Amino acid sequence: MAEPVLEVGGLVKHYPLTQGVLFRKQVGAVRAVDGVDFTLLKGETLGIVGESGCGKSTLARLLVQLERPTQGTIRYRGEDITGLSGRALKAVRRDIQMVFQDPYTSLNPRMTVGDIVGEPYEIHPEAAPKGDRRRRVRELLEVVGLNPEHVNRYPHQFSGGQRQRIGIARGLALRPGIIVADEPVSALDVSVQAQVINLMERLQDEFDLSYVFIAHDLSVVRHISDRVGVMYLGKIVEIGTETEIYDHPTHPYTQALLSAVPVPDPEAREHRDRIILSGDVPSPTDIPSGCRFRTRCWKARERCALEVPPLAVPEEFRTATGPAAHDSACHFAEERRVVPPEQSAG
Amino acid sequence: MLLEVRDLHVEFRTRDGVAHAVNGVDYSVAAGQTLAVLGESGSGKSVTAQAIMGILDMPPGRITGGEVLFHGRDLLKLKEEERRKIRGAGMAMIFQDALSALNPVLTVGDQLGEMFTVHRGTSRKEARARAIELMDRVRIPAAAQRVRDYPHQFSGGMRQRIMIAMALALEPSLIIADEPTTALDVTVQAQVMDLLAELQREYDMGLVLITHDLGVVADVADRIAVMYAGRIIETAPVHDIYKAPAHPYTRGLLESVPRLDQKGQELYAIKGLPPSLLDIPSGCAFHPRCPMARDVCRTDVPPLYEVPGDRRSACHFWRECLDG
Numbered sequence: 001m002a003e004p005v006l007e008v009g010g011l012v013k014h015y016p017l018t019q020g021v022l023f024r025k026q027v028g029a030v031r032a033v034d035g036v037d038f039t040l041l042k043g044e045t046l047g048i049v050g051e052s053g054c055g056k057s058t059l060a061r062l063l064v065q066l067e068r069p070t071q072g073t074i075r076y077r078g079e080d081i082t083g084l085s086g087r088a089l090k091a092v093r094r095d096i097q098m099v100f101q102d103p104y105t106s107l108n109p110r111m112t113v114g115d116i117v118g119e120p121y122e123i124h125p126e127a128a129p130k131g132d133r134r135r136r137v138r139e140l141l142e143v144v145g146l147n148p149e150h151v152n153r154y155p156h157q158f159s160g161g162q163r164q165r166i167g168i169a170r171g172l173a174l175r176p177g178i179i180v181a182d183e184p185v186s187a188l189d190v191s192v193q194a195q196v197i198n199l200m201e202r203l204q205d206e207f208d209l210s211y212v213f214i215a216h217d218l219s220v221v222r223h224i225s226d227r228v229g230v231m232y233l234g235k236i237v238e239i240g241t242e243t244e245i246y247d248h249p250t251h252p253y254t255q256a257l258l259s260a261v262p263v264p265d266p267e268a269r270e271h272r273d274r275i276i277l278s279g280d281v282p283s284p285t286d287i288p289s290g291c292r293f294r295t296r297c298w299k300a301r302e303r304c305a306l307e308v309p310p311l312a313v314p315e316e317f318r319t320a321t322g323p324a325a326h327d328s329a330c331h332f333a334e335e336r337r338v339v340p341p342e343q344s345a346g
Numbered sequence: 347m348l349l350e351v352r353d354l355h356v357e358f359r360t361r362d363g364v365a366h367a368v369n370g371v372d373y374s375v376a377a378g379q380t381l382a383v384l385g386e387s388g389s390g391k392s393v394t395a396q397a398i399m400g401i402l403d404m405p406p407g408r409i410t411g412g413e414v415l416f417h418g419r420d421l422l423k424l425k426e427e428e429r430r431k432i433r434g435a436g437m438a439m440i441f442q443d444a445l446s447a448l449n450p451v452l453t454v455g456d457q458l459g460e461m462f463t464v465h466r467g468t469s470r471k472e473a474r475a476r477a478i479e480l481m482d483r484v485r486i487p488a489a490a491q492r493v494r495d496y497p498h499q500f501s502g503g504m505r506q507r508i509m510i511a512m513a514l515a516l517e518p519s520l521i522i523a524d525e526p527t528t529a530l531d532v533t534v535q536a537q538v539m540d541l542l543a544e545l546q547r548e549y550d551m552g553l554v555l556i557t558h559d560l561g562v563v564a565d566v567a568d569r570i571a572v573m574y575a576g577r578i579i580e581t582a583p584v585h586d587i588y589k590a591p592a593h594p595y596t597r598g599l600l601e602s603v604p605r606l607d608q609k610g611q612e613l614y615a616i617k618g619l620p621p622s623l624l625d626i627p628s629g630c631a632f633h634p635r636c637p638m639a640r641d642v643c644r645t646d647v648p649p650l651y652e653v654p655g656d657r658r659s660a661c662h663f664w665r666e667c668l669d670g
Contacts, residue, residue, distance in 0.1 A: 051533065189620070191599060191615065194603075220604050222604065260532045265564055266564045266567075276533075276540065
């Protein structure tokens with residue numbers, strides 16, 4: 001088994017809500033990330049899926065140290081990095097890079113592509129000697145499939161897909177071990193999306209990268225991930241290998257989420273097991289007691305309001321060895337296949 | 347036929363030249379039928395819809411040719427005043443972004459009620475009652491209280507329901523929905539699409555569903571029209587197109603989406619980029635990206651060939667494509 005590169009334990013990020021001008025007092029908190037645990041292994045892709053407001057972007061920002069956690073630890077190669085500052089923090093940041101969602105706002109419109117991709121070398125001068133940087137930038141552009149001759153162009157002269165490639169080149173500049181990608185393909189058209197996904201997979205092999213791949217598109221996440229974690233209201237509710245989550249889900253939220261995804265196959269229309277959830281996601285300022293999914297769950301009983309279900313292999317599967325025996329935070333977990341087995345051979 | 351678009355052409359005057367957004371689009375929708383118009387950004391799918399609705403910004407836009415027949419009457423020949431009567435009562439539109447499509451300083455009740463006071467001349471009291479009825483219809487809980495709320499007080503899914511209610515208000519015979527669920531989360535998307543399909547059946551409306559999502563199309567459409575560079579390049583009943591596409595662009599699109607039901611190897615990716623509308627390639631607009639392209643594709647614009655089974659394809663080599 002590969003060694004763990006990132007170990008996240010009890011990670012919490014609360015944003016305080018205050019009232020009053022003269023006497024500010026805290027009246028509550030937005031519990032954006034509310035106790036997340038996972039391990040990222042070397043060379044693997046961990047997908048994180050969830051709907052808007054579930055805290056997946058806050059999680060990404062915590063992982064790359066753009067935000068300080070309220071509680072919990074992030075270990076990078078065994079070392080706790082949550083309390084680091086100054087030079088030690090800078091060194092860690094070199095190794096954990098981020099690719100952003102929006103290729104339109106994440107690139108400075110007044111900088112040339114060469115300056116954008118080369119900027120990490122300004123911040124970490126020890127990564128490449130000055131005379132060598134120009135060459136490295138051209139090399140990076142070539143690696144991500146852009147013409148190195150375009151090094152003096154500005155972001156607006158590129159299409160959305162090309163801009164995302166620029167963002168990826170910038171992320172690669174310091175040769176990081178981990179890339180956290182927050183919705184990297186959701187702003188792209190289908191035909192271009194496939195190009196960028198293929199590029200990310202090729203780069204992973206070439207540079208031995210570990211990915212945390214955050215997205216709301218369940219099909220994309222299945223395609224790229226080795227393991228998948230499903231988030232709901234700031235917590236991971238189910239986590240396992242790609243097959244365990246998609247073909248053998250045991251948490252009702254995962255089942256509802258998967259059953260709602262339209263499959264590009266009209267034959268599947270009639271014989272699909274559709275679970276339509278009622279109501280909206282509760283506010284992260286007012287999270288239900290016990291199991292946070294219980295307000296929308298068709299299985300909820302009294303116990304769900306009283307006890308927080310732990311993220312562990314549920315009792316009924318503890319002795320089982322099959323793919324249903326994976327971590328799932330539900331008191332009444334049971335396997336239910338909602339994605340129909342592949343129909344056509346296409 | 348409820349709606350028939352014939353050889354529609356739209357262009358935009360821009361600083362850099364003339365952008366040919368729509369270049370001869372034909373499609374038709376019958377009552378009770380759902381036509382999905384599929385395309386990537388810049389394919390002309392929304393501009394076509396705006397031209398049908400009569401809400402195209404002119405200038406810079408200009409309709410340079412074609413007909414839009416609604417119940418047999420060419421809308422493009424009507425005066426603005428007559429078109430306004432058709433909008434809302436005859437055909438209505440649902441937009442992608444409900445928050446910017448609704449007026450933020452009016453309550454949703456006022457906005458829904460306006461449909462009745464303006465088009466039907468009902469009293470304000472009556473209009474308010476109808477607004478509540480509509481909100482009930484699209485299953486907004488506690489409609490009688492929420493009718494006084496402003497758009498920002500609703501969640502994204504609820505706002506989209508209000509847009510649907512507004513479109514349905516005058517019981518139009520045609521609804522054009524432009525990416526109605528793109529901004530919504532997948533569980534909410536399923537709720538909204540189900541509601542739309544149910545109401546369509548109930549009122550026997552024609553529905554033009556504009557989308558880029560091959561999954562949504564497979565779930566709800568009867569027919570599908572695929573657009574590329576301002577033209578329809580393939581049209582067929584929905585089952586056939588997924589089984590055997592008759593155009594290499596459609597085939598490429600279908601193969602490039604990751605699927606929920608398979609892990610899959612490397613994705614097929616259509617090479618290159620969609621063309622600039624200022625400079626559409628000669629011959630078949632798709633030829634620079636097409637794996638099947640030959641000399642004739644560079645010189646001759648392919649017509650929409652008839653393909654057996656009530657289908658059409660704008661590919662010189664549709665037979666080869668069908669055979670895989």
